[in-house]
Amino acid sequence: MPARRPYTHFAEPRVATWTREAIVDAIHRWAAGRGEPPSYQEWSPAMARRRGREDIAEVFYDGEWPPAAVVARRFGSWAEAIEAAGFASRAPGWASARERGGVRARR
Numbered sequence: 001m002p003a004r005r006p007y008t009h010f011a012e013p014r015v016a017t018w019t020r021e022a023i024v025d026a027i028h029r030w031a032a033g034r035g036e037p038p039s040y041q042e043w044s045p046a047m048a049r050r051r052g053r054e055d056i057a058e059v060f061y062d063g064e065w066p067p068a069a070v071v072a073r074r075f076g077s078w079a080e081a082i083e084a085a086g087f088a089s090r091a092p093g094w095a096s097a098r099e100r101g102g103v104r105a106r107r
Contacts, residue, residue, distance in 0.1 A: 018066040020074050020084070026065055027085035037087045040078045043068040 018026075031037045041047040043065055045057035059065070068078065075081035079089035 018070050018074065023066050023071050023074055023081060024085045027082065027087070030065065031085075031087065037082050037085060038065070039090070040068045040072070043071065 027037050030042075041051060041053070042056050043060065044067070045060045047068075048054070048056035048060075071081045072078045075084060082089045
């Protein structure tokens with residue numbers, strides 16, 4: 001198992017204060033690069049690690065994405081943030097777009 005980087009090694013966030021607009025932009029960038037909006041687990045390194053997804057946890061360390069807890073606090077819930085970005089919220093879990101038959105953007 002690769003060594004875990006301690007929390008103190010997080011990069012400086014690219015956004016000083018995560019506003020609602022900056023979070024929506026980050027959700028759009030994530031979806032554009034990965035084909036679907038992020039799940040709460042994907043923006044929570046601790047949860048990703050508990051599920052054995054070190055690859056997901058490592059993506060978080062570059063400081064490009066807001067912490068999941070910040071997103072939920074700014075919008076009231078994770079689902080409300082995903083919906084504010086124009087995507088249908090999804091049930092908790094790790095089901096991929098392929099497994100669900102594709103992600104749906106609301107129009």
